[in-house]
Every structure is written in structure tokens, then in C-alpha cells.
Amino acid sequence: MQQTISTPQTKSLSVSAAVQVVSAIAIGVAIIFAVGFAPMDVAHNAAHDARHAFAFPCH
Amino acid sequence: MILRNILLSAIVVGLFSGLLYGLFQHAQISPIIYAAEQYEVSEETPATHSHEDAKQGDHHHDAEAWAPEDGFERIAYTLGADIGIAIAYAILMISLMALHDLKSNKPKLDAMQGIAWGILAMIIFFVAPAMFGLHPEVPGTEAAALEGRQTWWTACVVLTAAGFATLYYAPLKFKAAGLLFLALPHLIGAPMPDELSFANTSPEAVSALTELSHQFYSLTAIGMVFFFVLLGSMSGFAVKRFVKLESL
Numbered sequence: 001m002q003q004t005i006s007t008p009q010t011k012s013l014s015v016s017a018a019v020q021v022v023s024a025i026a027i028g029v030a031i032i033f034a035v036g037f038a039p040m041d042v043a044h045n046a047a048h049d050a051r052h053a054f055a056f057p058c059h
Numbered sequence: 060m061i062l063r064n065i066l067l068s069a070i071v072v073g074l075f076s077g078l079l080y081g082l083f084q085h086a087q088i089s090p091i092i093y094a095a096e097q098y099e100v101s102e103e104t105p106a107t108h109s110h111e112d113a114k115q116g117d118h119h120h121d122a123e124a125w126a127p128e129d130g131f132e133r134i135a136y137t138l139g140a141d142i143g144i145a146i147a148y149a150i151l152m153i154s155l156m157a158l159h160d161l162k163s164n165k166p167k168l169d170a171m172q173g174i175a176w177g178i179l180a181m182i183i184f185f186v187a188p189a190m191f192g193l194h195p196e197v198p199g200t201e202a203a204a205l206e207g208r209q210t211w212w213t214a215c216v217v218l219t220a221a222g223f224a225t226l227y228y229a230p231l232k233f234k235a236a237g238l239l240f241l242a243l244p245h246l247i248g249a250p251m252p253d254e255l256s257f258a259n260t261s262p263e264a265v266s267a268l269t270e271l272s273h274q275f276y277s278l279t280a281i282g283m284v285f286f287f288v289l290l291g292s293m294s295g296f297a298v299k300r301f302v303k304l305e306s307l
Binding site (some may be wrong): 017018020021022023024025027029031032034035036037041042045046047048049051053054055056057058059 | 060061062065066069080081084088089092124125126127133136137139140141143144146147148149150151153154155157158161162184185188189193194195196197198200202205208209211212275279282283304
């Protein structure tokens, strides 16, 4: 979508930039929940000490 | 490509800050966790697996669930998880900084202003939910049910972030709403047990775990300050240097 950068339609490009930023935020939130909050025992046990060290609710 | 630049920058920032925090944890925080685990009461007896205590958020896991072996394997998984959390925080930090540079008419960010963002992030992700709410805990601490605490933690983080954003970006007449957002999670109150108590009720365990809790509390706080200041300044540098918004 950035290939159209040479066209004068800068407005649609800035919308695209915001969408990309929001997508990045969604990825960050998903990782935090996977590492810090996922309830499965295996995920909890692997990340246990890190969850404590970041003061996430644990156990 | 903004998304790619945000993710690549965040991986570098998260690897570096997460690795440093992981090493700090290995030296200073994990020994407290291991020491506290010595006092964890045995869960071998079938009676402890009944659900009568479930609302107290008992630490009972499926005995067959995989867990990393103590020693190298456990340290490696902890380091990996620290880096994973740091990368996630870096993605959020750099994304929100990019959004600031894109959409607000405030000054563009750099490494110096990144330090201020880092301190705010520490308040959002640590001070508000943990120091003013669900205190950092050693294993074996009795706490309210996990789902309620996770929900409160998430709400507290989102409301605190919304509060600061409102105070900073909103027009003057709406800024009071920011204070309301900051206060709301603490007015509702974190789901807490009535007093600090531990699963192991023998007197020496309680006094040892109380002491360990205080050490754990101070050391995580010290670690979090360095972690978030580093994360913020590196993210501010990255958003200025690598996330090319001005080329749009």
C-alpha cells in the first residue's frame, strides 16, 4: 500500500499508516496476554518467574 | 512500511531491555522466588485438589502439566518470557509514540522524551496496578481468584493509560475526566484478600515469607524503574530514527 506514495493522495496513505500502527498495538497486546495471562498450565509454568517479576497477577 | 519498522525496532528494543531485566531477575528476583517456593505447601494430597478453596485462588496445577526443569531450563524459559514481555511492551510503546507523532500536534518524540514516556509506562503497567493495587507477590501468597485480579489489572492499565492520554491530549475542559480515569480503578478497588497471608501457615514460614515479600516488592520496583526508563528512551530513539513517518 505504500507503493502509491508518489501519487498525490496523501490522505488515504495517512489512514493506512494509522491502520498499521493499530495493527502493531494489537500484536503487542496479544503477546502480553499470551506470555503474561494465558491460563493454560504449560504457558503459566514456562513464564511463571517472569510473570512474578513483572508483577502480573499469578496463581 | 510502518508496521514492519515498528515490529523490527520493537524486537531490538525488547531483546536488549528484556535481556537486561532478565539478567537482573536472575541475580536479584528469582532467588527470592525460589526461596519462597521452599515454603509452598505440598499439593500431593488429593484433598487439596477439591474446589472448596478455589475462590481463594489456590495455587494448584495439574500434576501432569509440563514445567521447565529447575536450573538451566527454567532460567532459559524465564529469560525468554522476560524478553517476550519486553518486546510486547516495546511494540506498544513504539506504536503509541508513532501514533503521537502522526496524529498529535505536540512536539515529536526522541530519546529524551522517551524517558518521560518510560516513566509514565512504569506508572501505567507497574505503579498503578501493582504498587497501588495487587502487590507484587512471592509464590505461596494467598490472593483473590485469579480471573478477577487479571480483569482488574487489565482495567487498571487501560484506565490509567486513558487517564494520562486525556490529561495530555484532551482540551482543557475535558482534562478533569483524565483524573477520573486515573482514580476509577482504585475507587473500585483491587480484588484483595483481607490481609497478607500465605498458604503455609506455620509461624516460621509466615515470618520468612513476609520478609521475602518485602524484598521482592522493593527489588521488582527497582528493576521496573530501570527497565521502563531504558525501554522508553530506546523506543523514543527508534521512533525518531527508524519509523519513517515524515516520508509519507
